[in-house]
Amino acid sequence: MRLVLKRLAAVPVVLLVLSTMVFAAIRLLPGSPATGLAAGGASGTATAADITANTEKINAALGLDKPLLSQYWSFLSDIVHLDLGSSFYGGNDITGLLGDTLPATIELTVAAMLIAVLIGMLTGILAALRRGTWIDTATRTIGTVSFSLPWFALGVLSIVVFGVWLRWLPVIGRLPNALDYHPLTNFVLLDAILQDRPELIWPWLEHLILPATTLALSMAGFITRIVRASVLEVLGDDFVRTARMKGLSPAAILRRHVLRNSSLPIVTVLGLQFGSLLGGSVITETVFSYPGVGNLLVNGILQRDYPIVQGAALAIALLFTLVNVFVDLLYLALDPRLRKA
Amino acid sequence: MSETLLEIRGLTVEFDVPAGRLPAVAGVDLSLRRGEILALVGESGSGKSALSMSLVGLNRGPRAHIGGEVLFGGRDLVAADEKELRGVRGRDIAVVFQDALAALNPTQRVGDQVAEMIRTHRKVPKRQARERAVELLGEVGIGNPAQAARAYPHQLSGGMRQRVMIAIGLANDPAVLIADEPTTALDVTIQSQVLRLLKRLQADHGTAIVLITHDLGVVAEVADRVAVMYAGRIIESGTRDEVLFHPQHPYTMGLLSSVPRVDGPAVARLPAIAGSPLTGVARPKGCAFAPRCAFAHAACGDAIPQLQQRYGGQAHLDRCVLERSRETLAVTP
Ligand SMILES: Nc1ncnc2c1ncn2[C@@H]1O[C@H](COP(=O)(O)OP(=O)(O)O)[C@@H](O)[C@H]1O
Ligand SMILES: [Mg+2]
Numbered sequence: 001m002r003l004v005l006k007r008l009a010a011v012p013v014v015l016l017v018l019s020t021m022v023f024a025a026i027r028l029l030p031g032s033p034a035t036g037l038a039a040g041g042a043s044g045t046a047t048a049a050d051i052t053a054n055t056e057k058i059n060a061a062l063g064l065d066k067p068l069l070s071q072y073w074s075f076l077s078d079i080v081h082l083d084l085g086s087s088f089y090g091g092n093d094i095t096g097l098l099g100d101t102l103p104a105t106i107e108l109t110v111a112a113m114l115i116a117v118l119i120g121m122l123t124g125i126l127a128a129l130r131r132g133t134w135i136d137t138a139t140r141t142i143g144t145v146s147f148s149l150p151w152f153a154l155g156v157l158s159i160v161v162f163g164v165w166l167r168w169l170p171v172i173g174r175l176p177n178a179l180d181y182h183p184l185t186n187f188v189l190l191d192a193i194l195q196d197r198p199e200l201i202w203p204w205l206e207h208l209i210l211p212a213t214t215l216a217l218s219m220a221g222f223i224t225r226i227v228r229a230s231v232l233e234v235l236g237d238d239f240v241r242t243a244r245m246k247g248l249s250p251a252a253i254l255r256r257h258v259l260r261n262s263s264l265p266i267v268t269v270l271g272l273q274f275g276s277l278l279g280g281s282v283i284t285e286t287v288f289s290y291p292g293v294g295n296l297l298v299n300g301i302l303q304r305d306y307p308i309v310q311g312a313a314l315a316i317a318l319l320f321t322l323v324n325v326f327v328d329l330l331y332l333a334l335d336p337r338l339r340k341a
Numbered sequence: 342m343s344e345t346l347l348e349i350r351g352l353t354v355e356f357d358v359p360a361g362r363l364p365a366v367a368g369v370d371l372s373l374r375r376g377e378i379l380a381l382v383g384e385s386g387s388g389k390s391a392l393s394m395s396l397v398g399l400n401r402g403p404r405a406h407i408g409g410e411v412l413f414g415g416r417d418l419v420a421a422d423e424k425e426l427r428g429v430r431g432r433d434i435a436v437v438f439q440d441a442l443a444a445l446n447p448t449q450r451v452g453d454q455v456a457e458m459i460r461t462h463r464k465v466p467k468r469q470a471r472e473r474a475v476e477l478l479g480e481v482g483i484g485n486p487a488q489a490a491r492a493y494p495h496q497l498s499g500g501m502r503q504r505v506m507i508a509i510g511l512a513n514d515p516a517v518l519i520a521d522e523p524t525t526a527l528d529v530t531i532q533s534q535v536l537r538l539l540k541r542l543q544a545d546h547g548t549a550i551v552l553i554t555h556d557l558g559v560v561a562e563v564a565d566r567v568a569v570m571y572a573g574r575i576i577e578s579g580t581r582d583e584v585l586f587h588p589q590h591p592y593t594m595g596l597l598s599s600v601p602r603v604d605g606p607a608v609a610r611l612p613a614i615a616g617s618p619l620t621g622v623a624r625p626k627g628c629a630f631a632p633r634c635a636f637a638h639a640a641c642g643d644a645i646p647q648l649q650q651r652y653g654g655q656a657h658l659d660r661c662v663l664e665r666s667r668e669t670l671a672v673t674p
Binding site for chain 1: 397399403427428429430431432435436438440443444445446447448449457458461462493495509
């Protein structure tokens with residue numbers, strides 16, 4: 001328990017450090033929001049003088065003419081008041097934008113995680129049990145290859161194959177535009193239950209499958225390797241011999257003794273891998289035009305929309321931290337040796 | 342008492358190792374009688390565990406080659422398939438392992454681990470198996486069995502864990518209990534408690550126990566019969582008194598001389614056995630102990646001596662070719 005509390009206590013610190021880094025990094029990028037806005041505002045007909053004049057006006061309006069330190073200070077105090085500001089473009093409230101996009105990203109990453117765990121566990125266990133056979137070699141080779149596939153390439157490939165050639169699945173967005181959906185929680189599955197609209201589920205799943213699988217594959221390859229190693233290690237443990245001594249069947253030994261004990265290192269790795277999964281979701285969301293935080297972040301960066309970049313990065317960091325706290329709790333649930341006082 | 346329960350004939354256990362094939366057990370004939378405590382002694386690496394694990398196929402695997410016969414209840418356990426063996430393991434023959442902390446599942450409650458042993462072989466409801474587990478924990482001398490049943494292994498002391506292991510072993514009232522160095526990991530007072538427990542259970546349940554140990558003090562305390570192993574073979578066997586008080590083989594004598602004696606007058610000792618046991622792949626043509634034997638002569642290298650009755654009682658066998666009386670041996674400085 002103490003471990004978890006410690007983790008939770010560290011969350012604000014992590015977020016502070018991270019937001020500071022994002023605050024600095026985005027401002028170090030060449031170009032500024034005002035240049036884009038000033039040129040675009042006059043729909044391309046602006047003269048150089050107009051642009052300079054506009055830029056100054058815009059900078060003043062956005063508060064970008066103030067010294068960095070004071071910008072930083074007001075940024076921090078806004079965060080403390082749970083005010084993430086609003087977009088430089090269109091003035092949308094960031095909290096509102098995150099409320100729309102964060103559920104989408106959570107759906108995507110959790111679905112990817114589930115797919116990855118399912119594939120990774122099955123193949124990892126299979127490889128461990130068939131150690132040294134061609135099944136083992138094949139599984140490990142496929143795992144290694146899928147682990148090293150770049151998300152971008154995989155995403156584009158799956159769009160071409162399943163969306164364009166086979167036309168099996170939609171490749172853009174999260175739900176069909178024509179669909180009559182009035183978000184309540186913005187989690188589609190949850191809304192489908194709360195609003196009693198089961199017809200929402202299939203279109204949602206259909207849109208989720210490709211991006212989630214794309215995102216899952218490389219993680220699955222990684223999990224395969226971890227599961228294989230972990231299962232092999234536990235299979236060599238003395239208590240497995242005790243289970244055999246009891247007369248248990250191999251299936252019962254696997255189910256009751258091996259899986260739980262080999263899940264400990266796997267769970268740790270999942271927490272850490274969730275970070276790279278979030279990184280991958282940024283790319284995957286962009287490739288599939290999926291309206292999540294990653295997409296929001298990329299657009300924010302391209303437009304130098306500082307508040308959006310800051311808000312999206314914070315949301316992603318928060319998600320990562322929460323998942324790891326959850327992983328710690330899971331760890332405690334799985335291993336009684338870690339439960340102390 | 343003399344009814345044979347388990348008969349081992351020409352048992353061999355070999356492992357594929359990088360250097361070749363390691364003969365861990367190189368032809369063992371041994372029988373276990375109903376209700377007796379048979380001590381299997383020998384230095385570390387002599388093949389005691391390999392022998393006992395192969396009785397129920399616990400060391401079967403792609404790198405293990407097990408030959409010979411283990412006759413039990415009218416069948417040969419070496420030839421039996423895994424499915425058949427699963428019916429024997431834990432029900433007719435159970436094992437108590439040396440390192441109870443490692444041998445117990447760290448993420449399962451102790452009571453459930455005992456109950457699992459029961460439910461593997463008998464169709465009883467979970468609740469009933471749990472209740473029986475608590476009873477068993479009480480029977481092996483655990484103070485508050487209901488509380489202990491809910492504990493995880495790491496929450497118990499070493500002695501308690503070994504008692505749990507014994508409770509698991511006894512859960513189905515097996516005919517044979519193999520205890521592989523059950524007290525090695527424990528401190529001395531706990532050791533003798535656990536031994537007395539085994540002795541009592543053997544008396545109460547009539548369980549035959551194969552007690553593996555390298556501690557002759559343990560043997561003296563509880564064993565009915567003793568078999569001494571060296572380099573994968575039995576080199577001497579007989580009743581406890583025969584082997585401990587009238588040892589025939591120089592190796593047994595050496596083992597006995599290295600037992601510290603706290604009782605009685607200091608006796609003239611044989612030199613403690615010099616050198617280290619044979620554990621490699623290559624084995625000599627003759628007596629495996631000859632290179633370390635203070636009495637070895639040219640004939641010892643010719644052939645492996647037979648295990649046979651020589652100077653002692655009817656069932657007192659040893660594997661040595663030296664023509665001698667014990668007096669000639671005892672004078673060696
Ligand atoms: N699974 C195995 N693979 C390879 N060698 C083994 C294996 N088990 C035991 N051995 C070897 O067999 C010999 C006998 O080991 P063991 O039966 O454990 O001895 P003991 O129990 O008398 O100490 C040792 O040399 C040991 O290294
Ligand atoms: Mg051993």
